[in-house]
Amino acid sequence: MSLVNFTTREITCKIVYYGPGRSGKTTNLHYIYGRVPDSRRGRMVSLATQTDRTLFFDFLPIDLGQISGFSTRFQLYTVPGQVYYNATRRLVLQGADGVVFVGDSQARQLDENLESLQNLQSNLLEHGVDIRTIPLVLQYNKQDLPRELILSPADLDDALNFRGVPSFSADALHGRGVFETLKGISELVLKKLAAGTAA
Amino acid sequence: MTTRAVEPWIFEPLVKFVKEAGARLVLLMTPAGQVLAQHGFSRALDVMSAAALGAAIMASTDEIARQLRQPPFAGLNHQGERHGIFLAAVPTGRGRLVALVVYDLDASSLGLVQLFFDELAADLQAASPKDSVPKRVLAADFERELSDSLNTLFGR
Numbered sequence: 001m002s003l004v005n006f007t008t009r010e011i012t013c014k015i016v017y018y019g020p021g022r023s024g025k026t027t028n029l030h031y032i033y034g035r036v037p038d039s040r041r042g043r044m045v046s047l048a049t050q051t052d053r054t055l056f057f058d059f060l061p062i063d064l065g066q067i068s069g070f071s072t073r074f075q076l077y078t079v080p081g082q083v084y085y086n087a088t089r090r091l092v093l094q095g096a097d098g099v100v101f102v103g104d105s106q107a108r109q110l111d112e113n114l115e116s117l118q119n120l121q122s123n124l125l126e127h128g129v130d131i132r133t134i135p136l137v138l139q140y141n142k143q144d145l146p147r148e149l150i151l152s153p154a155d156l157d158d159a160l161n162f163r164g165v166p167s168f169s170a171d172a173l174h175g176r177g178v179f180e181t182l183k184g185i186s187e188l189v190l191k192k193l194a195a196g197t198a199a
Numbered sequence: 200m201t202t203r204a205v206e207p208w209i210f211e212p213l214v215k216f217v218k219e220a221g222a223r224l225v226l227l228m229t230p231a232g233q234v235l236a237q238h239g240f241s242r243a244l245d246v247m248s249a250a251a252l253g254a255a256i257m258a259s260t261d262e263i264a265r266q267l268r269q270p271p272f273a274g275l276n277h278q279g280e281r282h283g284i285f286l287a288a289v290p291t292g293r294g295r296l297v298a299l300v301v302y303d304l305d306a307s308s309l310g311l312v313q314l315f316f317d318e319l320a321a322d323l324q325a326a327s328p329k330d331s332v333p334k335r336v337l338a339a340d341f342e343r344e345l346s347d348s349l350n351t352l353f354g355r
Contacts, residue, residue, distance in 0.1 A: 003233040005205040012233055012247075035353050043248050047255075056255060061247040065348040068341045072348070075232070075247055091258040095231020179353050186345055194341060 002097050002193050004070075011070045013189050014077065014095055018120050019102035020112040021053070021081030024141040027172040028102060029060045029076055032182065035175070036062055054080040057092045067190070074186065081116065090123040098135035098189040099124075100181055102172075103160060105142045105150040113160055135188035137166045139181045144171035204236035206293075212322035213238060220315040221307035223282070226250050226299040227289070227323075230258065235296060253286055253299035274316075276309050285312050289320045292327035 003012040017025040026046070033044045040063045047056035057077050064072040077096075079089040093099075101120065103113045121131040140156045151159070153169045161167055166184045170177025202217065204210040209227060217225055217238045224239035226246065232254030240246045261271045274287035285300040298319070302312055 003205065003229070003235070008203075008205070010205075014231060014233070037352075040352055042242070042245055045248050045251060056259075057251075059248060059251045061251075062352070064345070064352065067344045067348060072345075073247070075251065077251070087262055088259070091255065091262060094258060095229060095233065179349070179355070183346070183349050186349065187342055190341055190345060 002189070004193075009070045011067070011072045011190075011193070012075065013073075013097040013193070014075045015098045015100065015185055015189065016093055016096040017076065017078040017100045017102055018089075018093075018116070019081055020104060020109065020116040021083075023081060023102045023104040023109070023113075023116075024139075024170070024172040025078040025081065025102045026054055026058050027141075028100070028139070028170075028178050028181070029058050029078055031172055031175045031178045032062065032076065033060055035179075039063075040065075053082065054078055055085070056080065056088050064186070072190075076182075083115075086119065086123070089119070090126055093120075093123050093129075094127055096129075096134070097193070098137075098185045100137055100139055100185050101160075102139045102141050102170075103156060105140045105156060106145065107149065107151050110151065110159060113156075117160055132163060135185060135192050136163065137168065137181060137184040137188065139168045139170045139172075139177060141170045141172050141177075143169045144174065144176070201241070202236070202238040206235060208326040208328060209236040209323065212319055212326055215322065216315055216319040219318070220300070220302070220312045222300050222302050222312065223306070224249075224299075224301035226253060228254055228297050228299070230254060230288075230295060230297055239301075249299065254297055256286055257288065257297045274313070278304070278309070281305075283307075283309055283312075285309065285316070287316060289323055291323045292329045296323070 019025055042061035045059040049055050060076045062074050077092050079092045124131050138161055140153050168177045168181045172178050202214055213236050227236040228234050228250045232250045234246050234250045237246050264271045277284050283302050287298055289296045289298055300312055
């Protein structure tokens with residue numbers, strides 16, 4: 001849940017990057033970390049295995065600056081994508097204000113995407129959150145791979161985007177679509193905050 | 200050393216605890232890792248990393264307790280060469296909070312921290328208001344400012 005400090009006029013929101021293993025969640029955060037100036041980001045914390053697979057989460061706090069007179073900060077988390085780590089995945093979702101679902105565009109990964117999306121729904125429900133109401137955007141990553149290996153954004157929308165939420169094509173390794181995705185989820189989260197707290 | 204609290208009712212109990220327990224750093228946060236008060240940190244973004252890790256440890260041990268079908272563990276302590284950390288939950292009128300306390304072994308001890316932590320928990324329980332009134336946060340046209348901020352952030 002967003003934290004709003006009216007005394008110091010600060011807003012802090014939690015955004016979770018979710019998706020199947022190796023879909024590019026950590027890569028999104030690495031790209032953001034590399035592009036944002038030192039003064040506007042904290043340390044990137046990665047709890048990973050020895051082979052650099054996410055074990056618990058990656059965490060990156062970023063400072064968006066002043067929005068409507070509030071100093072606004074986002075906490076970006078990733079979850080471990082591997083099926084084995086569902087318990088920790090569920091813990092990271094606690095208190096999330098918004099979710100970026102990072103899908104793998106490879107055709108052979110479609111079942112993994114669907115399974116992960118169902119897993120997101122079930123883990124949100126454990127926290128009493130309905131996937132149909134939480135701010136959500138989809139990112140179709142690895143769109144730089146050869147055409148014959150991947151599904152088009154339209155095909156992926158048909159298969160995954162049951163809510164008709166904003167979706168973004170991406171090549172997170174080189175940064176394409178990373179910024180647009182972050183912008184998309186930021187807007188949805190702050191819109192919900194503005195609507196939910198209006199006097 | 201600075202002490203900051205998002206909500207004013209936390210400030211006095213926290214200042215008292217820091218003084219009596221001889222704590223070096225203290226964070227009070229929601230179970231999701233949102234910081235409500237802190238003592239001793241100098242950079243807000245570093246506070247967030249510590250809070251994320253503290254909340255994760257707490258969430259993991261709560262989950263282990265749940266799988267063992269027992270109530271959540273009372274507290275956790277890790278002792279290093281020079282510092283110790285103590286992590287525990289505090290029930291308040293605003294819900295359950297998590298406290299992360301870092302202490303120097305030459306200035307304090309686990310016993311001292313635990314002793315005054317119980318007082319902190321009681322003080323917070325007594326001081327916490329039960330209701331909060333929602334206030335308007337963002338202006339209707341915040342999207343333009345958000346867009347400008349993100350463009351600046353990404354150097355666009």
